Amino acid sequence: MHVTIDEEKCCAAGQCVLAAPEVFDQRDEDGIVVLLDAEPDESRYGMVRDAAAVCPALAIVVHE
Template sequence: MKVTVDQDKCASSGNCVMQAPAIFDQRDEDGVVVLLNANPPSEQENNARRAAVSCPALAISIEE
């Protein structure tokens, strides 16, 4: 699995961090998503998928 984010699309909702804190964080100054792990381990893959689905701006992409 490969995770990518588009920071220009990010709405700073924080849903990704709530779903997958080991994969995503937010910048302190504006809350925009920060990708911590583009290739999460298998035990984190479902969390990454939930984060992508819960992103209101569709700023997270998953490649299998």
């Protein structure tokens, strides 16, 4: 799995951080998503898929 984000789409809702805090964070100044791990361990695949599914801006893309 490879994860990419589109910062331009991000609306800083923070749902990704709640779903997968080991993979996503937010910038302090504006809340925009920060990708911590572009190639997460297999044990985190479910959390990453959930984060992408709940992102209201569809800013997270999961490449299987």
